[in-house]
Amino acid sequence: MTEPSGRRERKKAATRQKIADTALRLFLERGYDAVGIRDVAAEADVAVTTVFAHFASKEALVFERDQDFEQRLTRAVTDRPPHEPLIPALHREVQALVRHCTAEGSAPVRRMIEGSPALREYEESMSLRHAQALAAALAADPHLSRSATACRATARFAIDAYALACRADDPGATVDEVFRMIKAAWEATAP
Amino acid sequence: MTEPSGRRERKKAATRQKIADTALRLFLERGYDAVGIRDVAAEADVAVTTVFAHFASKEALVFERDQDFEQRLTRAVTDRPPHEPLIPALHREVQALVRHCTAEGSAPVRRMIEGSPALREYEESMSLRHAQALAAALAADPHLSRSATACRATARFAIDAYALACRADDPGATVDEVFRMIKAAWEATAP
DNA sequence: AAGGTAACCCTAACCGTTAGGATTTCACAA
DNA sequence: TTGTGAAATCCTAACGGTTAGGGTTACCTT
Numbered sequence: 001m002t003e004p005s006g007r008r009e010r011k012k013a014a015t016r017q018k019i020a021d022t023a024l025r026l027f028l029e030r031g032y033d034a035v036g037i038r039d040v041a042a043e044a045d046v047a048v049t050t051v052f053a054h055f056a057s058k059e060a061l062v063f064e065r066d067q068d069f070e071q072r073l074t075r076a077v078t079d080r081p082p083h084e085p086l087i088p089a090l091h092r093e094v095q096a097l098v099r100h101c102t103a104e105g106s107a108p109v110r111r112m113i114e115g116s117p118a119l120r121e122y123e124e125s126m127s128l129r130h131a132q133a134l135a136a137a138l139a140a141d142p143h144l145s146r147s148a149t150a151c152r153a154t155a156r157f158a159i160d161a162y163a164l165a166c167r168a169d170d171p172g173a174t175v176d177e178v179f180r181m182i183k184a185a186w187e188a189t190a191p
Numbered sequence: 192m193t194e195p196s197g198r199r200e201r202k203k204a205a206t207r208q209k210i211a212d213t214a215l216r217l218f219l220e221r222g223y224d225a226v227g228i229r230d231v232a233a234e235a236d237v238a239v240t241t242v243f244a245h246f247a248s249k250e251a252l253v254f255e256r257d258q259d260f261e262q263r264l265t266r267a268v269t270d271r272p273p274h275e276p277l278i279p280a281l282h283r284e285v286q287a288l289v290r291h292c293t294a295e296g297s298a299p300v301r302r303m304i305e306g307s308p309a310l311r312e313y314e315e316s317m318s319l320r321h322a323q324a325l326a327a328a329l330a331a332d333p334h335l336s337r338s339a340t341a342c343r344a345t346a347r348f349a350i351d352a353y354a355l356a357c358r359a360d361d362p363g364a365t366v367d368e369v370f371r372m373i374k375a376a377w378e379a380t381a382p
Numbered sequence: 383a384a385g386g387t388a389a390c391c392c393t394a395a396c397c398g399t400t401a402g403g404a405t406t407t408c409a410c411a412a
Numbered sequence: 413t414t415g416t417g418a419a420a421t422c423c424t425a426a427c428g429g430t431t432a433g434g435g436t437t438a439c440c441t442t
Binding site for chain 1: 311312313315316319338340341343344345347348351352354355359364365368369371372373374375376377378379380
């Protein structure tokens with residue numbers, strides 16, 4: 001119940017970060033499948049059980065920033081200026097997220113993900129969670145007043161836009177095109 | 192290269208079916224997590240390696256009819272009467288598939304799937320494959336002539352409709368509502 | 383300074399999955 | 413019929429992610 005203060009927290013965060021950094025480095029150096037959890041633990045100088053105390057699975061080591069993604073998405077909805085229409089705000093944020101994941105430095109990581117079925121599968125299921133969080137944010141917005149189904153569908157559509165764009169030849173144009181569709185879909189649900 | 196004829200094929204199919212039936216029965220009796228592959232193999236009276244010769248993973252044992260699903264979806268597009276508009280055909284098929292998966296007898300299986308993260312994750316990644324197959328079917332239809340992005344987005348939207356409806360309180364109404372959105376989205380891509 | 387507990391460690395195991403290689407069963411043609 | 417090739421199955425042993433159990437250390441609070 002007490003507000004934790006200081007060293008312990010910092011050390012925990014440092015351990016977590018060291019594990020994540022070590023893992024990503026090894027994965028990129030030798031390939032995801034060629035690196036075992038035991039390798040990561042040894043190189044990060046921690047016990048295997050410590051790795052799993054910080055990350056729920058081997059795949060989770062790759063998607064360390066998972067939480068940020070979800071927060072940015074939901075905040076694009078909840079923190080937008082009052083009376084700003086939903087779709088442009090969502091469009092803008094997805095565009096930004098796509099740029100982030102198709103940026104120069106992210107290419108090797110993306111290649112690694114696309115090269116591993118386990119990582120692709122994990123990413124999808126992460127996306128689903130994000131869609132659910134987004135759907136909840138939409139449902140909670142008093143300005144929108146759409147059905148739960150409309151919110152859930154729109155949330156999934158937005159995630160689809162992100163997923164398609166990350167793998168498209170022209171990510172920016174793909175986001176724009178899919179959001180033209182989403183806009184039409186959303187307007188078709190007006191009360 | 193010869194057309195295979197007879198006994199060998201039948202025996203193989205029988206083995207496969209026996210494994211799938213045994214697995215599903217055990218899973219429902221004792222719970223998915225409480226049944227190991229070794230249990231399934233023993234009860235079906237085959238070697239563990241034989242199980243994996245027929246099914247790529249433990250989860251695949253539960254989604255035996257996977258292929259049917261994908262075929263029905265793509266055929267709803269490719270085999271529809273000439274000049275019949277796309278969306279109603281897709282709508283009808285998804286409605287039928289949802290009815291199938293929310294039918295009386297399917298309830299215990301659905302409960303089992305929803306109760307296991309591994310099964311949910313597997314189902315999602317299956318759905319993604321189906322969306323890709325559907326997108327290919329849309330892209331190949333000479334009457335449609337939409338961009339690859341529009342085809343891919345629409346395919347994912349249709350799969351979203353299915354996924355949402357299977358878990359909704361009123362599956363039929365959910366399919367209808369989401370397909371109203373999909374119709375608008377699709378029409379917004381008209382060339 | 384003492385007690386409590388969060389973070390960490392070690393070991394051993396569980397379970398899905400695969401490699402390797404032997405064995406059986408069937409299809410087909412000589 | 414019988415020989416031959418290939419497909420299906422089998423057995424054993426292992427690999428790799430993951431977890432349980434139980435102990436140690438380091439920090440925080442009082």
